[in-house]
Amino acid sequence: MVSIYQRIFMDIEAKIISGDWRPGDRIPVEHELVAEYQCSRMTVSKALSALVERGMIVRRRKTGSFVASPQIDRTVMDIQDISTEAELAGHEHRFELLTRKIERLGETEAQQLSEAPDAEILRLQCLHIVDGRPNAIERRIIMLDAVPRAREESFASIPPGKWLLAEVPWSKAKHVIRAVSADTATARILQTERGKACLCLIRQTWQNGRTVTYVEITHPGDRFQFAGTFHPTAN
Amino acid sequence: MVSIYQRIFMDIEAKIISGDWRPGDRIPVEHELVAEYQCSRMTVSKALSALVERGMIVRRRKTGSFVASPQIDRTVMDIQDISTEAELAGHEHRFELLTRKIERLGETEAQQLSEAPDAEILRLQCLHIVDGRPNAIERRIIMLDAVPRAREESFASIPPGKWLLAEVPWSKAKHVIRAVSADTATARILQTERGKACLCLIRQTWQNGRTVTYVEITHPGDRFQFAGTFHPTAN
DNA sequence: TAGTGGTCTAGACCACGGG
């Protein structure tokens, strides 16, 4: 049996995850939800509080409740530049598109992503430069059936991650963090040595059960790390 | 202004973090808290629900609410063996104590840990073996003023992490994840090559504002990874 | 069966902040 506040929670979550309600959109005020669900205000409040806890909405007195800004990339945001850990501001960020190809998903990758082998994809490779030094290489696959508008976007001036966030702000994501040795190509791009330890963040995101994008972001291990208090949550 | 349910939440959290209430201990039933805080049952319930959300207590009908088992090591638990990702059971775990020394904290490390330079510590090094292969090397510092009983423990048969969990089950922790190249000693112990990419988890834990332990766990990068959905939480 | 938590109601008063 699903309780009333759980139903309210799930209904609103679904609207946000599906993109029906986008960041900044106002959600119904409490008394409207009270009328819609025929329940008391406390019950509505419990559902909304849970949504705040998850970071999906923000509530403001007088003005109402709104869909929050996406937080799906927060993990990546927390990557810290070891050499300049102290100075949290004043970094110069730059971005270079290395390759952009429309292809079909190969057999191996299709299996890895649990998607159809012939699905049309956009394959991107780009380099992130911070303070003049290569910071990360990003290898990304965008599923064109899920995000058809990516076909018309050149990604010459906007990083794919940022573009996707604007296009598909909320999604479910799975992360994997690995240590890998730099292969020849990676080492060359990151201006480091072949075999050097790199920290690799892999993320696959879904919306409405369909894969939106798959990305591997590889950082030079001597220059970057994750920090914080991590809580793996149930998948 | 702190609300009633927040005060209840913080009071109980403090009892658990301080070790006053230990895992498995029963916490007062709702009507007792209602009497203690002179508030309604809903207010108590809200505080207890928040504690459940954080994983600090479990609530059972008829029997009451209890301090949950510690979860501070959950991040580490989620390390997955890449080669045997499929088989989630049937692993053979072994543990070897390599070194055990009582020393005083050096200048550099003291700064790193934000502790006094002459603090007495127990320095441990051990090797974790899973299915016959070196899985991780653990380099640990235990602050003897915070955990004096560690002085009498040989750690010959019980892993320090497990012992500490029994001794100091709840604490605040900070994690850092890095990729490092194996140095000669590490490579030898992990039976891999020098310079090989390794995944290093660093964790410092505190209880009542004092450092309890600092540990670096280094895994061979080709055999291990973190997986899951990570939510870095505000420090 | 009885004690416990799970959920809900129909109000209430207050704090905040935009107009």
Next chain:
DNA sequence: CCGTGGTCTAGACCACTAT
């Protein structure tokens, strides 16, 4: 000012489960 969320009350009924 007044609409909004933040918190709280004093009950209520039900579900679960140890005994």
